[in-house]
Amino acid sequence: MSTDTTPLMLGMMRLHETPGFHDPERLADWIEARLDQGLDWFDHADIYGGEGRNEHLFGEALRQRPSLAQRVRVVTKAGIRMDRGEIKHYDSSPDWLAGxxxxxxxxxxxxxxxVFLIHRPDPLMEADATAKALDDAVRAGKVAALGISNFLPEQWRRLQAALSHPLTHHQLQLSLTRPAPLFDGHFDALGQDALQPMAWSPLGGGTLFGGAVGRALEALATRHGVSPAGVALAWLRRLPGAPVPVIGxxxxxxxxxxxxxxxxRLSRRDWYALLEASRGHEVA
Structure with missing residues (x-):
């Protein structure tokens, strides 16, 4: 299930923070308008809004207008547990992920x-058992594609070695404020293992609009007649594999x-100018 042809993925983390979207009809209108714009990928997680609240809100809108369910493409994640009265922890156990x-x-x-993603790497993961639960979900037609989020290469390769189906997607933190994966081998490993990258927090939570990188973004935005945020996303999309930014x-x-x-399409020179502004030094 390819995501690399879409310029954006719509993150649903803050869905519960918009009171108007608690009305299924109004949210259905919003979803339909995004689909009509050609944006059909929606990124969820079971912890967004707490205890599946944002998934539920989204589902209520689809039930209000069933025709939309055939048009949306849904990514969701699980594996972080924030149960009331318990310590926050990761859970990659078969029973938890299947449930x-x-x-x-x-x-x-x-x-x-x-796409279904394991949200965080779990040091207690029993790879064979976890892989069986994921493979069973694919065979049952519950999941079209599998992936991981925030994993390091050896962590996803351990899981992949136990899986019958390929891991196809990886959601990682990548932006001008966090370019480290481009230099520590992480991003190259995605290409080597044919994982499609999805970049969460692609605008660095807004922090990249200040200081030297903010000035560099503003200058390029003025030159190209776009917004600084648009330039920051274009910087990501310029990378091999055209990572899909997950915007909030x-x-x-x-x-x-x-x-x-x-x-x-940023020139190579402009791309490196932004990198230099972000890191505070030129490349070696």
Whole structure:
């Protein structure tokens, strides 16, 4: 299930923070408008909003307008547990992940998850048992594609060695404020293992708009007639494999602007100028 042709993925982390979207009809209108813009990928996790709340809100909108369920492409993640009264921990056990997939399907109101990701690497993961649960979900038609989030190469390779189906996606933190994966071998490993990269926090939570990198973004934005945020996304998309930025805004006008600007083609010189501004030094 390819995501590399879409310029953006819409992150649902803050869905519960918009009171108007607690109304299924209004949220259905918003989803349909995004689909009409050509943006059909929606990124979820079972912890977003707490105890599956944001998946539930999204699912209520799809139940309100069933025709949308056939048009959306859904990514969701599980493996971080924040149970009340318990210490926060990771859980890659077969029972938990199999249950998380079933719960996500029920909450989201879809017949199949387009991509299911293990949210964080679990040091206690029994790779064979975890792999069997994931393979079973694919064979049962509950999941179309498998992936991981925030894993290091040897962590995902240990899981892949036990799987019958390929891992196809990796969601990692990558942006101008966090370019380290480009230099520590992490990003190269994605290409080597044919994992499609999805970049979370692609705008660094807004922190990249200050200081030297903010000034460099502003200068390029003025030159190209786009927003600084659009330039930052274009910087990501310039990388091999065209990582898909997972954006957090739900504002329709901003989404439309970023969709159009993310495909700006930066020159090699401009790309490195932004990198230099971000790191505070030129390349060796």
């Amino acid at each position: 998380a997939i079933d719960r996500a399907l029920t909450r989201l109101g879809v017949e199949r998850l387009d 805004t739900l504002n329709p006008a901003r989404i439309e602007s970023l969709r159009d600007e993310a495909d700006l």
